[in-house]
Amino acid sequence: xxxxxxxxxxxxxxxxxxxxxxxxxxxxxxxxxxxxxxxxxxxxxxxxxxxxxxxxxxxxxxxxxxxxxxxxxxxxxxxxxxxxxxxxxxxxxxxxxxxxxxxxxxxxxxxxxxxxxxxxxxxxxxxxxxxxxxxxxxxxxxxxxxxxxxxxxxxxxxxxxxxxxxxxxxxxxxxxxxxxxxxxxxxxxxxxxxxxxxxxxxxxxxxxxxxxxxxxxxxxxxxxxxxxxxxxxxxxxxxxxxxxxxxxxxxxxxxxxxxxxxxxxxxxxxxxxxxxxxxxxxxxxxxxxxxxxxxxxxxxxxxxxxxxxxxxxxxxxxxxxxxxxxxxxxxxxxxxxxxxxxxxxxxxxxxxxxxxxxxxxxxxxxxxxxxxxxxxxxxxxxxxxxxxxxxxxxxxxxxxxxxxxxxxxxxxxxxxxxxxxxxxxxxxxxxxxxxxxxxxxxxxxxxxxxxxxxxxxxxxxxxxxxxxxxxxxxxxxxxxxxxxxxxxxxxxxxxxxxxxxxxxxxxxxxxxxxxxxxxxxxxxxxx
Amino acid sequence: xxxxxxxxxxxxxxxxxxxxxxxxxxxxxxxxxxxxxxxxxxxxxxxxxxxxxxxxxxxxxxxxxxxxxxxxxxxxxxxxxxxxxxxxxxxxxxxxxxxxxxxxxxxxxxxxxxxxxxxxxxxxxxxxxxxxxxxxxxxxxxxxxxxxxxxxxxxxxxxxxxxxxxxxxxxxxxxxxxxxxxxxxxxxxxxxxxxxxxxxxxxxxxxxxxxxxxxxxxxxxxxxxxxxxxxxxxxxxxxxxxxxxxxxxxxxxxxxx
Numbered sequence: 166x167x168x169x170x171x172x173x174x175x176x177x178x179x180x181x182x183x184x185x186x187x188x189x190x191x192x193x194x195x196x197x198x199x200x201x202x203x204x205x206x207x208x209x210x211x212x213x214x215x216x217x218x219x220x221x222x223x224x225x226x227x228x229x230x231x232x233x234x235x236x237x238x239x240x241x242x243x244x245x246x247x248x249x250x251x252x253x254x255x256x257x258x259x260x261x262x263x264x265x266x267x268x269x270x271x272x273x274x275x276x277x278x279x280x281x282x283x284x285x286x287x288x289x290x291x292x293x294x295x296x297x298x299x300x301x302x303x304x305x306x307x308x309x310x311x312x313x314x315x316x317x318x319x320x321x322x323x324x325x326x327x328x329x330x331x332x333x334x335x336x337x338x339x340x341x342x343x344x345x346x347x348x349x350x351x352x353x354x355x356x357x358x359x360x361x362x363x364x365x366x367x368x369x370x371x372x373x374x375x376x377x378x379x380x381x382x383x384x385x386x387x388x389x390x391x392x393x394x395x396x397x398x399x400x401x402x403x404x405x406x407x408x409x410x411x412x413x414x415x416x417x418x419x420x421x422x423x424x425x426x427x428x429x430x431x432x433x434x435x436x437x438x439x440x441x442x443x444x445x446x447x448x449x450x451x452x453x454x455x456x457x458x459x460x461x462x463x464x465x466x467x468x469x470x471x472x473x474x475x476x477x478x479x480x481x482x483x484x485x486x487x488x489x490x491x492x493x494x495x496x497x498x499x500x501x502x503x504x505x506x507x508x509x510x511x512x513x514x515x516x517x518x519x520x521x522x523x524x525x526x527x528x529x530x531x532x533x534x535x536x537x538x539x540x541x542x543x544x545x546x547x548x549x550x551x552x553x554x555x556x557x558x559x560x561x562x563x564x565x566x567x568x569x570x571x572x573x574x575x576x577x578x579x580x581x582x583x584x585x586x587x588x589x590x591x592x593x594x595x596x597x598x599x600x601x602x603x604x605x606x607x608x609x610x611x612x613x614x615x616x617x618x619x620x621x622x623x624x625x626x627x628x629x630x631x632x633x634x635x636x637x638x639x640x641x642x643x644x645x646x647x648x649x650x651x652x653x654x655x656x657x658x659x660x661x662x663x664x665x666x667x668x669x670x671x672x673x674x675x676x677x678x679x680x681x682x683x684x685x686x687x688x689x690x691x692x
Numbered sequence: 693x694x695x696x697x698x699x700x701x702x703x704x705x706x707x708x709x710x711x712x713x714x715x716x717x718x719x720x721x722x723x724x725x726x727x728x729x730x731x732x733x734x735x736x737x738x739x740x741x742x743x744x745x746x747x748x749x750x751x752x753x754x755x756x757x758x759x760x761x762x763x764x765x766x767x768x769x770x771x772x773x774x775x776x777x778x779x780x781x782x783x784x785x786x787x788x789x790x791x792x793x794x795x796x797x798x799x800x801x802x803x804x805x806x807x808x809x810x811x812x813x814x815x816x817x818x819x820x821x822x823x824x825x826x827x828x829x830x831x832x833x834x835x836x837x838x839x840x841x842x843x844x845x846x847x848x849x850x851x852x853x854x855x856x857x858x859x860x861x862x863x864x865x866x867x868x869x870x871x872x873x874x875x876x877x878x879x880x881x882x883x884x885x886x887x888x889x890x891x892x893x894x895x896x897x898x899x900x901x902x903x904x905x906x907x908x909x910x911x912x913x914x915x916x917x918x919x920x921x922x923x924x925x926x927x928x929x930x931x932x933x934x935x936x937x938x939x940x941x942x943x944x945x946x947x948x949x
Contacts, residue, residue, distance in 0.1 A: 177715035180701035189698070214904045234739040244730035251717045258710075264887060270709035273701045322910060323901035339901055346902055368902040372910050379911065384819040384858075402886040412857065412897040412912025419853040420819050430713070435732060437886045441876040442739070444892075448839075455762065456839035456875075456894035459912060461853075464887040469815050470852040471889055483701075485716035494720075540698060 181538035182483030183274035187305050187333075189537045190521015193548035198515035207516055210345045215506070215513045218339075221453025222504060222562070229449065238442045240566040243498035246433055247488065253400040253433045254479065260403025264465025266475040271427075273482050278309035280478050281392060281425055285315050288423055290390040294382060296407065296417045297321035298394025299337060299501055300427045300480055303523045306392065317392070318382055320413035322375050329356040335517030335525065337503040338451055343516055346371065383416040391417035391472070395428045396500065397443055398477070401436045404464045405477070408447060408457050418461050424472035429480050431497040443500065446564035450502035483536030492575045496532045498565045505559035505569060511552055520552065521545055527559035531572040542584050550576035616656035626652055742880040747873045753922070755837045755873050759866070760920055762840030766895025767908055768916035774924045778865070779805040782829065785863045785917035789826035793817070795855060797848025798829060802865065813855055822858035828913075829863045830856055835871045836878040839894060842866065842918065843878055846889040853889055862913040864893075866920045 182188050190197060201207060226232055246253060258268045271277035285293055293310065295301065295317050307317040307328075319328045323341040327334050330352045334340030341349065346366040353360055353371060357378050364370050393414065397406040405426055407414050418424060434443065440462075448457045466475050488494045506512045506526030517525035522533035530553060534546040541547075550573045553559075559569040605611050630649040655663075704712055728734075740746060760770045773781035783805035786792055792808045803810045808826065817825075830851045834843040842864050844850035856862055872878050882890055897912030908914065 177704055177707070177712060177719055178702070179716045179720040181699075183701055184698035210903070217904045218900075231739040234736065237736050238739055241730055241735040245732060245735060248721070248729040248731075250721070251714050254714070254717075270713055272703055272709050272712055276709060320911075321901070322899045326901070339904060341901060342904070349902055368905045368907045369909075371902055372899055372907045376910055380823075383911065384823055386819075399886075404886055410897070411899045411901075411910035413910070415853065415857050415891065416911055419857060430717075437883050438879060441741070441879040444879070445875050452900055454894070455765075456836075456841045456892065458766070458893065458895050458898050460892035462882075462886075462890040462892075464889070467846060467889050470846045470854075479713070481713045481716065485713065485720050488717060488720035537698070 179485035179489040180273070180481070180483070181486045182536045183304075185305060186274045186303055186482060186537070187523045188303060188483070188533050188546075190545040192521070193545045194515075194519055194521070194552045195548060197521060198511075198519040198552070201516050201519045202514060204516075206345070206348075207343050208514060210343055211513055211516050214339065214342045215508075218453055218507050222450060222507070223453075225449045225453055225455055229445070235442055235445055236564055236566050239446050239500075239564055240498070242434065242439050242442060243495070243565050245435060246431065247494055247497055249435075250430065250433070250488065253435060254430055256400040257398055257403060257433050258479075260399075260401065261465060261475075261477050262403075264403045266403065266465040266477055269476060269478045271478050271480045271482070274304035277304050277427055277478055277480050277482065278306055280476075281306060281427065282310055282313045282315065284423070284425055284476055285310065285390050286313060288390055290315060290423075292316045292318060292382075294386060294391040294417045294421060295319050295324075296391065296393035296409070296414045297324045297340070298392070298427060299523060300394045300429050301392060302334060304427070304480070304482060306427065318379075320379055320382070320417060321409075322372060322411060322413075325375055325379070326352055329353070333518065334523070336506060337501050337524065337526070337528075338506075339503075343518070379413065383413075383420060386421040389422040390425065391421040391423070392425045392427065393417055395426050395432055396447065397434045397440065398428050398432050399435075399437050399440070400433050402464055404437060404462050406440065406444075407461045408444075408451075409460070410452065410458045412459055415459055415461055418463060419471050421472055423474040423476070425476045425478065427478045427480055429482075430484055447500055447502055450500075450504040450562065450564040483538075486538060487532070487535040490535065493531065493535050493572050495567050496528070496535055496572060498567050499528050499532065500565060502564055504562040504564065508558040508562050510554060510556060510558075515552070520549060522549075527553060527569045527573075528567070531567075531569055531576060534576060539580065539583065542580075547580055550580060613656070613658055616653070617659055628652070740874055740876065742874075742877040744874070744876070747877050750873055752868065752871065756868065756871055756920060756922060758873070759835055759837035759840060759871055760918075762837065763842075763895070763916075763918050766840055766898075766916075768840075768895050768918055771917065771919045772922060773919060774922055776924060778802065778919070778921055781919050782806060782863065782865065785919055786827055786829065786861075789861060791825045792827045792829055793822070793825045793855060793859065794829045795848050795851035798831060802829065813851060815852065819854060819858055822854060825859045827861035827863060828855055828859040829865070831865050831867070832870060833890075834878050834881045835866045836875055837871055837873050839875060841875075841878065842893045843882060844891040844893060845882075845885065846891075850891075853891060856891065856893075857912060860913055861915040861917065862893075863917040863919060866918060868921055868923055871920075 261268050269280045271280055293315060310317050319325050323339055326341040326344060326349055336342040346368055349371055350366040353374055354362060360374055364374060393407060395405040396408045407418060448454050466473055484497060487497050505528050509527050512526040520529050522529050524532045530549040534549050537546045539547045553573050555570045557570050605615055630651055764770050771781045771785050779801060782802050786806050786808060789808045792806060793811045793813055795813050831849040832842045833845040833850060844856060846852055896908045896914055896916040897910045898906055898908045899910045900906050
């Protein structure tokens with residue numbers, strides 16, 4: 166154990182996220198996806214949105230000559246952060262405190278919720294303004310505040326749509342990606358009492374409606390408390406960086422008297438200068454813009470400008486558990502750009518809700534199960550690493566080069582090991598046939614006989630493929646439902662025997678006859 | 693559904709939250725990564741940095757052209773002008789506004805031809821008061837050409853943050869010597885005063901939250917006017933001589949088209 170743990174203290178181990186976090190679905194991915202896939206409107210909305218943003222991203226990435234070099238730098242910086250996380254957090258706390266901010270530490274979702282709630286209550290806030298933030302979504306902060314009688318008002322347009330519809334976000338960047346303009350118009354009409362019913366579903370008009378609805382809140386900032394997240398927290402200067410588009414972030418970061426930022430511990434970056442890498446990588450990967458409309462950088466408090474009180478809540482909630490796995494910990498490098506969601510063929514069809522977590526898509530498939538931990542084979546989190554075809558597109562677009570496919574495979578292997586170790590799984594037909602194959606393959610003679618007989622057997626069957634195997638057959642039931650199982654051809658050894666025989670015969674007679682082997686080879690020769 | 697309820701994360705009695713998180717992280721890192729630990733010096737910095745040849749030696753006139761084009765791409769309005777024509781260009785950008793507020797450090801000459809009532813900010817107007825003002829006129833600290841970004845520091849020239857946020861029209865004056873080519877040079881300039889509140893503005897307030905269709909004008913100023921001050925042109929000789937300076941400059945604009 167680490168020498169820093171006091172003797173006599175129980176050994177402190179990394180901990181998974183609180184069960185109250187919105188990280189674990191109520192059912193496995195296949196069940197949830199099957200249902201989502203029946204929603205034609207959802208699939209249409211997703212297809213339109215993900216193809217649009219993919220094209221935009223590709224266009225602005227193409228014009229950056231040193232893109233791959235920036236990715237390399239971003240990846241190395243993130244490794245530097247994970248390798249030195251404790252020291253960088255100490256440094257961040259010092260810098261923020263020196264700049265007039267207060268730093269709080271939250272082990273889990275409950276602790277973070279308690280800190281924010283009591284800060285709000287102490288300031289007499291009945292309403293707080295919120296900037297879109299994944300961390301507060303993850304810890305279900307709005308629900309916690311509601312229990313304490315405090316209303317959280319989401320100010321990001323998409324979060325507002327989701328909140329007004331009583332819905333949950335389905336995308337990291339565009340939480341209402343599953344809604345189209347007509348649906349959004351209906352949601353607004355149902356929940357904004359002053360809205361003129363003649364409003365059309367033109368996005369500009371809908372955005373205008375949101376502006377009017379929220380502007381009063383901003384200008385009066387009722388409780389004078391705002392809650393935000395942060396994209397980056399700079400260790401050497403204590404600067405927090407919030408990247409946004411609409412200006413609701415600037416409103417919340419500037420106008421209220423008290424600002425509380427809830428930030429995952431992995432968001433720390435070593436130096437101010439490192440922003441030159443991340444502020445190039447993030448906007449182009451995320452919204453497909455050269456730069457997002459607004460980025461705010463603030464350090465503690467500044468007299469006469471912005472909030473006069475600043476609280477930083479540093480959140481663990483399962484991150485230490487992700488860090489514990491050397492092969493999975495780079496999931497913490499994610500800068501939440503959502504490029505991997507948009508290119509993922511699985512996400513683009515199933516949508517974000519099927520993942521059951523605040524973090525959907527390929528990154529969610531590696532992050533959520535590591536944060537929640539997997540309890541048993543029935544755990545919905547256990548299904549997420551399988552929610553991928555391993556096509557690799559997510560790795561190609563990741564601005565910090567997280568090898569998502571490799572981690573998916575790693576998590577699948579862990580899942581298989583866990584299931585084999587417990588509950589007596591994998592002792593069915595599959596295990597038996599694998600054991601048989603192992604015995605067969607360890608004896609050259611037995612193997613030779615087996616494959617030779619397969620070739621003979623194939624000759625008596627019609628066609629090129631074996632049809633659907635009956636389910637009663639114990640070998641991999643269902644495998645042939647969607648796949649063609651080809652008829653076995655001759656084994657290499659029998660082909661070689663044949664070939665050698667013919668060569669001997671050919672050199673004797675001088676006739677260069679084609680080797681009369683299996684039918685398939687002859688067809689290939691003719692082709 | 694899971695067969696048993698998930699366990700609550702353990703909290704160790706006697707440890708503060710910070711002590712416990714630190715202990716968790718150190719325990720997690722006891723299992724090292726397979727290859728070497730990454731130090732700051734291991735980060736490959738071979739991307740185009742602030743001292744990159746392109747950043748240093750690209751013809752400033754071309755850099756300004758890139759800036760103007762990139763800002764226009766965001767559907768902001770760009771006014772190209774020269775120092776002598778600046779007051780007229782500002783007046784044009786503020787056309788139609790009845791009231792204008794400026795931070796205290798804005799030169800008086802800037803507003804010489806402005807028809808509207810000009811109020812100098814003394815730090816007192818609250819959001820409600822700012823909301824009834826038609827426009828705000830500020831300078832900036834830096835402008836990044838490649839991304840079309842205006843960098844505002846909270847100071848007497850760019851104003852406190854609320855000033856450039858609440859009024860519906862923002863007019864920003866960019867001087868030629870404030871324009872840099874890439875983001876790294878911009879960050880380098882900001883790094884000279886990192887503790888100041890900074891705002892990076894790239895086009896007017898926008899959202900893509902509805903079907904990923906970009907719509908300008910949500911909560912921030914819905915109109916962004918950029919007045920870009922080019923140096924006074926050289927007095928032209930009688931005979932049309934080829935412009936030697938720009939012709940010999942590296943033709944790097946290709947990259948940024």
